[in-house]
Structures are given as C-alpha cells and as structure tokens.
Amino acid sequence: MTGRITDIICGEDPAQRDVAVDHWCKDKSFAGLLAAAAELDAFRKRETNLYHRVRALFFLSSLHR
DSSP states (O other): OOSSTHHHHHOSSHHHHTOOHHHHHTTOOHHHHHHHHHHHHHHHHHOOOHHHHHHHHHHHHHHHO
C-alpha cells in the first residue's frame, strides 16, 4: 500500500489510486493521521488541478470524521 495519502490522489497506477481512504487509515496512529491531514491541507493549497483539490478536501473531511 502507498505510504503518502496524496499518492492515492495523484497515483498513476489504478491499484494505488483506487485505495479507499478508510483502508489507508486503518493502521495509522493518531500522529500519522494528523500528519496526513496536514499533508492534504498543504497539497490542496498548492495544487492547480481542481479534481485533485476536491479529492483532497473529501479526504480531509473523511479524516476529520
């Protein structure tokens, strides 16, 4: 499985890109989830691709559930 949560958004390989966020999160620690949220927030702010920005926002929403 991918190491960084943004790899799910930008991955070239469909097997990597189609990983469910819940599945990616299941074995992460609280600190790891906070780091992923920070990574997603920074990613969405610098990304120019609207689709990637929207996916990052959906992933952030899922992390904060």
